[in-house]
Amino acid sequence: xxxxxxxxLVRDAQESPQxxxxxxxxxxxxxxxxxxxxxxxxxxxxxxxxxxxxxxEGWATRLAEARDAPFTDVEEMARRTGLEAAAMRKLxxxxxxxxxxxxxxxxxxxxxxxxxxxxxxxxxxxRAREMGVEAAANLPLMPLKEHIATDYQTxxxxxxxxxxxxxxxxxxxxxxxxxxxxxxxxxxxxxxTAGVVLVRQRPGTGNAIFVTMEDETGVVNALLWARLFETFxxxxxxxxxxxxxxxxxxxxxxxxxxxxxKVVDRSAELSRLSxxxxxxxxxxxxxxxxxxxxxxxxxxxxxxxxxxxxxSRDFH
Numbered sequence: 001x002x003x004x005x006x007x008x009l010v011r012d013a014q015e016s017p018q019x020x021x022x023x024x025x026x027x028x029x030x031x032x033x034x035x036x037x038x039x040x041x042x043x044x045x046x047x048x049x050x051x052x053x054x055x056x057e058g059w060a061t062r063l064a065e066a067r068d069a070p071f072t073d074v075e076e077m078a079r080r081t082g083l084e085a086a087a088m089r090k091l092x093x094x095x096x097x098x099x100x101x102x103x104x105x106x107x108x109x110x111x112x113x114x115x116x117x118x119x120x121x122x123x124x125x126x127r128a129r130e131m132g133v134e135a136a137a138n139l140p141l142m143p144l145k146e147h148i149a150t151d152y153q154t155x156x157x158x159x160x161x162x163x164x165x166x167x168x169x170x171x172x173x174x175x176x177x178x179x180x181x182x183x184x185x186x187x188x189x190x191x192x193t194a195g196v197v198l199v200r201q202r203p204g205t206g207n208a209i210f211v212t213m214e215d216e217t218g219v220v221n222a223l224l225w226a227r228l229f230e231t232f233x234x235x236x237x238x239x240x241x242x243x244x245x246x247x248x249x250x251x252x253x254x255x256x257x258x259x260x261x262k263v264v265d266r267s268a269e270l271s272r273l274s275x276x277x278x279x280x281x282x283x284x285x286x287x288x289x290x291x292x293x294x295x296x297x298x299x300x301x302x303x304x305x306x307x308x309x310x311x312s313r314d315f316h
């Protein structure tokens with residue numbers, strides 16, 4: 001649907017008068033496309049495997065064709081589908097094993113134990129299990145913020161929550177308004193708001209750039225004139241999480257835009273969604289005590305210092 005992001009479409013469906021029920025990607029229920037299935041209030045939308053970043057349609061076809069009976073565990077599923085290790089990892093990373101009783105961490109642990117090569121003919125013919133029984137790993141539960149971040153990494157949306165839901169106290173303390181609060185402001189009011197960037201558009205050769213930002217309460221559309229865009233080009237094009245300052249402009253039809261006069265790239269705040277963030281904060285505090293003259297110079301990139309959110313849908 002053009003430049004509409006999946007997260008935006010899912011939110012619109014959930015918040016529509018029909019209150020559409022949206023169900024997560026699952027190995028026992030999803031096919032390649034998004035589909036409709038019986039729900040508690042009529043039909044529910046089941047997210048398809050195409051939503052998983054990098055997942056191949058051929059993999060989805062093989063999974064669906066092998067699903068003559070529900071999958072009950074990861075090893076059985078790998079044997080019946082013949083899916084490569086890369087496909088199984090992507091399914092686990094997308095938290096798609098819930099119907100067989102595994103959350104994301106447990107699914108990744110189970111996939112890690114799968115053999116990398118083809119099963120031996122003797123085992124394959126006997127349909128015997130190749131892996132021995134392993135004691136329960138007793139993995140710690142993944143925090144909600146980590147689940148949300150990984151959902152956005154793998155599927156560009158989350159049914160569990162929104163990154164800004166976790167980060168709201170940070171922005172609230174700075175006087176940054178939510179999308180819902182912006183919608184309640186009067187025409188001409190100067191505001192600051194922030195959100196995950198869904199779409200950047202520059203229609204044709206127009207002299208305006210439109211940025212769609214989303215938080216846990218809704219969507220805000222920001223507009224920059226081309227001359228201002230040149231001033232904030234890096235921030236506009238690089239930010240995963242963007243803060244804007246500008247005036248509220250409401251049309252007679254009730255459509256609201258923020259006429260931007262300042263842009264700030266707040267993507268660094270997304271590191272707070274990582275489970276290791278609290279550890280890094282504690283290490284920084286320890287460093288402050290051990291090195292009162294100032295923090296040590298970084299010695300390298302932390303292995304968790306990876307993209308938190310995928311890129312938005314942008315103009316070129």
